[in-house]
Amino acid sequence: MSLLAVQFAPFPQITREALPLLPKTLVEWLLAGFGAPEWLVLIAGFLVAAATVVGVFAGGFALLSLVERKTLARAQNRIGPNRAGWFGILQPVADGIKMLTKEDIVPAKAEKLLHLLAPIMIVVPSILALGVIPYGREWIPVPLELGLLFFFAVGAMTEVSIFMAGWASGSKFPMLGAMRAISQMVSYELPLMICALGVVMVSGTLSLPDIVDKQGGFHLGFIPAWNLFTPWGLVAGLLFYVCSIAEANRCPFDLPEGESEIVAGHMTEYSGFKYALFFMGEYLGLFAISGLGITLFLGGWQAPLPGLDFVPSWIWFFAKLCAVIFSFLWIRATFPRVRIDQLMRFAWLCMIPMALLTLPAAAIWHFTGRGFLSWVVTVPLLLIPWVIITVIYNKRLAPTLRTYHFAE
Amino acid sequence: MIPLLILTPLILLAALGAVWKARPVHAALLLALTLALNAILYLVLSADFIGLIQFMVYVGAVAVLIVFSLLITRPGDEAEEIARRPRSLVTGLACSLPVLAVMLFIVSRFENAGQAVADARSVSIEQLGTTLFTTHAPAVMAVGVLLTAVMIGAALFAREPGKKTQTPSDS
Amino acid sequence: MTPLAMLLTLSSLMFTLGLLAVLTRRNAILVLVGIELMLNAANINFIGFWRYGPSDPALTGPMFVLFSIAIAAAEAAVGLAIILMVFRHTRSTDLNKLDSLHG
Amino acid sequence: MNQNTTIERLPAPRKPGRWSIPGWGLLQGLAVTGRNMVESYYKKERMTTIQYPEERAPISPNFRNFPFLVYDTDPAADLRCTACSICEKECPPQCIYIVLDRDENGKSLKRPKVFDIDLSVCMNCGICAEVCPFDSIYMDGEYELSTDDRFGGLLFGLDRLAKSADYHMKLRPEQATEVMARRKAEEEKKAAAAAAKLAKAKADAEAKAKAAAEVKTEEKGESE
Numbered sequence: 013m014s015l016l017a018v019q020f021a022p023f024p025q026i027t028r029e030a031l032p033l034l035p036k037t038l039v040e041w042l043l044a045g046f047g048a049p050e051w052l053v054l055i056a057g058f059l060v061a062a063a064t065v066v067g068v069f070a071g072g073f074a075l076l077s078l079v080e081r082k083t084l085a086r087a088q089n090r091i092g093p094n095r096a097g098w099f100g101i102l103q104p105v106a107d108g109i110k111m112l113t114k115e116d117i118v119p120a121k122a123e124k125l126l127h128l129l130a131p132i133m134i135v136v137p138s139i140l141a142l143g144v145i146p147y148g149r150e151w152i153p154v155p156l157e158l159g160l161l162f163f164f165a166v167g168a169m170t171e172v173s174i175f176m177a178g179w180a181s182g183s184k185f186p187m188l189g190a191m192r193a194i195s196q197m198v199s200y201e202l203p204l205m206i207c208a209l210g211v212v213m214v215s216g217t218l219s220l221p222d223i224v225d226k227q228g229g230f231h232l233g234f235i236p237a238w239n240l241f242t243p244w245g246l247v248a249g250l251l252f253y254v255c256s257i258a259e260a261n262r263c264p265f266d267l268p269e270g271e272s273e274i275v276a277g278h279m280t281e282y283s284g285f286k287y288a289l290f291f292m293g294e295y296l297g298l299f300a301i302s303g304l305g306i307t308l309f310l311g312g313w314q315a316p317l318p319g320l321d322f323v324p325s326w327i328w329f330f331a332k333l334c335a336v337i338f339s340f341l342w343i344r345a346t347f348p349r350v351r352i353d354q355l356m357r358f359a360w361l362c363m364i365p366m367a368l369l370t371l372p373a374a375a376i377w378h379f380t381g382r383g384f385l386s387w388v389v390t391v392p393l394l395l396i397p398w399v400i401i402t403v404i405y406n407k408r409l410a411p412t413l414r415t416y417h418f419a420e
Numbered sequence: 421m422i423p424l425l426i427l428t429p430l431i432l433l434a435a436l437g438a439v440w441k442a443r444p445v446h447a448a449l450l451l452a453l454t455l456a457l458n459a460i461l462y463l464v465l466s467a468d469f470i471g472l473i474q475f476m477v478y479v480g481a482v483a484v485l486i487v488f489s490l491l492i493t494r495p496g497d498e499a500e501e502i503a504r505r506p507r508s509l510v511t512g513l514a515c516s517l518p519v520l521a522v523m524l525f526i527v528s529r530f531e532n533a534g535q536a537v538a539d540a541r542s543v544s545i546e547q548l549g550t551t552l553f554t555t556h557a558p559a560v561m562a563v564g565v566l567l568t569a570v571m572i573g574a575a576l577f578a579r580e581p582g583k584k585t586q587t588p589s590d591s
Numbered sequence: 592m593t594p595l596a597m598l599l600t601l602s603s604l605m606f607t608l609g610l611l612a613v614l615t616r617r618n619a620i621l622v623l624v625g626i627e628l629m630l631n632a633a634n635i636n637f638i639g640f641w642r643y644g645p646s647d648p649a650l651t652g653p654m655f656v657l658f659s660i661a662i663a664a665a666e667a668a669v670g671l672a673i674i675l676m677v678f679r680h681t682r683s684t685d686l687n688k689l690d691s692l693h694g
Numbered sequence: 695m696n697q698n699t700t701i702e703r704l705p706a707p708r709k710p711g712r713w714s715i716p717g718w719g720l721l722q723g724l725a726v727t728g729r730n731m732v733e734s735y736y737k738k739e740r741m742t743t744i745q746y747p748e749e750r751a752p753i754s755p756n757f758r759n760f761p762f763l764v765y766d767t768d769p770a771a772d773l774r775c776t777a778c779s780i781c782e783k784e785c786p787p788q789c790i791y792i793v794l795d796r797d798e799n800g801k802s803l804k805r806p807k808v809f810d811i812d813l814s815v816c817m818n819c820g821i822c823a824e825v826c827p828f829d830s831i832y833m834d835g836e837y838e839l840s841t842d843d844r845f846g847g848l849l850f851g852l853d854r855l856a857k858s859a860d861y862h863m864k865l866r867p868e869q870a871t872e873v874m875a876r877r878k879a880e881e882e883k884k885a886a887a888a889a890a891k892l893a894k895a896k897a898d899a900e901a902k903a904k905a906a907a908e909v910k911t912e913e914k915g916e917s918e
Contacts, residue, residue, distance in 0.1 A: 489671045
């Protein structure tokens with residue numbers, strides 16, 4: 013009887029831009045039609061929007077775990093997983109079933125509660141961080157005014173959870189892995205933030221959608237006005253890229269879980285579903301930090317060439333995301349792991365000074381009108397550390413002819 | 421008001437745990453929890469920027485730093501700590517309870533005067549930045565000098581004596 | 592109880608807890624934990640007074656908290672560096688054992 | 695070798711006096727893997743993967759696994775093994791168990807009644823194949839032997855051990871040809887010897903008959 017009294021408003025028009033918001037719109041429309049109170053509609057809409065983002069990236073995680081193995085295989089002239097389903101497309105499902113059905117082992121010396129909490133707390137910040145990134149012109153899950161700050165603030169939680177994982181396991185390898193991970197993440201967070209600061213200075217806002225808006229338009233009619241195509245933005249972007257590899261614990265900075273040295277780092281004592289959660293947190297973190305890099309330097313959802321606006325903006329975002337993730341895979345396939353002292357020295361003696369130099373460069377860029385004069389002033393400024401590094405590299409660090417005294 | 425009512429006991433419980441727990445790492449983790457809840461309290465009080473900064477600096481840096489130095493140094497014996505507790509607690513309470521009494525007394529007197537209750541006050545990031553670099557510019561410079569000095573000082577302190585080329589530790 | 596009074600009570604309780612930690616703990620790092628608690632208690636006061644007190648265009652409350660956070664971070668860094676150095680000398684962070692200046 | 699040996703590696707060591715750009719090596723490395731990624735899609739010789747259950751790598755004639763017994767035509771009657779028990783005695787882990795087949799009178803039939811090899815004990819040394827004087831036991835090329843029955847599934851009896859000489863020929867043509875040639879020669883020799891013996895026996899018999907006949911006639915003559 014009450015169903016008959018349901019009053020459905022006409023379904024709102026769905027444009028291609030707002031296509032990812034379809035579930036949210038649908039749920040809101042249904043609830044409103046059934047006469048739900050306004051707060052319920054609001055909350056349900058938020059929940060569904062959040063679920064959309066989480067769903068998309070959980071699917072992305074599953075797909076990436078397959079694509080990563082395929083790409084690594086191809087880089088080593090192998091085929092990669094091709095048994096489960098068509099071209100191995102069901103491999104993530106098989107992996108997931110395997111992970112879920114495995115025994116959940118908790119070491120006798122472990123702190124039970126912290127051991128349980130750590131994998132959960134490692135996924136949560138990644139998901140929270142994914143919430144503030146603008147994926148499209150209209151697809152912004154949470155348009156925060158302090159989006160960038162929020163991103164870094166929740167990112168700080170990862171370190172605590174890694175420490176919890178390492179310490180609660182009650183054995184040596186996790187402890188060593190956690191210590192490595194924390195020192196690495198603390199060291200690389202600094203240049204990461206400094207690189208992002210340059211963008212904030214030039215854009216004059218901490219809101220990620222606004223930062224993307226500021227990168228709209230084209231120079232000379234075809235060069236997109238992204239931050240990457242400015243001298244300071246190029247340097248900051250590259251540094252940001254390197255730092256994000258380290259923050260995401262990816263090869264060649266995957267010391268915290270260096271298999272050949274400390275088994276699996278802080279994840280050593282985990283099995284089954286908790287282990288899968290660690291992996292999920294890691295990959296979601298990778299998505300989040302790549303998304304942030306795209307937002308800050310690669311123009312977010314802006315099209316790369318004029319006249320391509322008929323493609324929905326979120327497709328551009330995900331195309332850029334795929335490209336960035338592929339570059340991560342390529343780097344993983346290529347480079348060997350660095351040593352811990354090399355890693356720390358690189359962070360403190362190379363990354364941070366270079367990142368600090370991008371700040372005055374960005375300021376000069378902003379106050380000299382972003383024209384020819386800006387190029388003339390900022391390019392030499394940014395080249396200084398490069399020249400210094402080249403000299404040091406060639407004078408002291410470069411590998412020369414190796415002499416083996418005791419080898420045959 | 422309701423978020424405050426929920427948060428306040430949580431913060432107090434976490435702080436109590438940080439003070440009470442005998443195992444140093446537990447205390448440090450509970451400190452991190454206290455600080456995080458504090459950040460949420462700031463968010464509830466519509467001081468968004470301060471809340472996020474609190475989260476970033478305290479949870480991301482200070483708590484991690486404390487936890488990290490707990491790992492490097494070997495914490496003392498827990499049993500000893502617990503055994504010593506009754507005696508130290510007496511002195512501790514004897515010193516801190518009067519302080520608490522004084523403070524609570526002032527608060528209870530203050531309540532009568534506290535009439536000006538603003539219902540909604542938030543601050544935009546532009547406002548904050550402008551105030552920071554105009555009214556409080558000397559303080560910003562002072563803090564900048566302080567932080568630089570601290571960075572150099574901490575690096576010098578933490579350097580292993582006897583080694584010339586040591587990477588500065590994270591501080 | 593007004594929200595401000597509640598915040599002030601919270602802050603005084605937290606300050607007392609911090610003080611208690613400083614007075615009773617013997618591990619130098621945990622003394623630092625108590626100091627952090629006390630600093631945060633003070634910060635709660637500042638935010639509370641800004642939020643529920645009279646309007647202030649200079650934003651003294653949040654500004655003070657901002658500086659306080661910066662200084663607390665600096666203090667933690669230097670404090671821990673000193674503790675590490677002490678640990679390197681004496682192989683202990685127990686404050687009771689650091690009595691070589693007793694005379 | 696002198697003491698300071700230099701090992702040449704890729705990339706070529708930097709020559710003194712030539713400046714290099716930091717990061718150039720990284721790009722070179724990326725180029726290598728990038729080329730792998732692209733070329734593996736169209737260059738057949740890059741992909742060396744063999745898709746195991748469908749495709750198999752050809753096994754080398756020298757590949758050896760667990761032993762098997764050879765028969766020429768019929769596994770029941772024509773086993774080369776004579777149950778001499780040399781392999782049983784030589785086997786280092788003692789994984790071979792042989793019972794000689796006898797008829798009801800207790801006479802040896804020169805063939806095994808039971809011939810068991812416990813593959814979970816066998817260490818693939820090939821000594822049994824080396825010592826066998828009857829070319830009967832050889833090392834197999836079979837490697838898909840996994841089973842869910844730990845004891846029975848790996849205890850191979852005559853039914854699973856006996857394989858034809860053709861199989862041997864296919865598995866290890868060189869060795870089998872040589873063996874077959876030798877056996878044939880031996881058989882021919884044996885046949886020749888047998889024929890010679892037969893002829894001799896015949897001759898003997900004839901001689902005997904003749905002698906007997908002579909004796910008979912003599913007796914006859916005497917009696918007459």
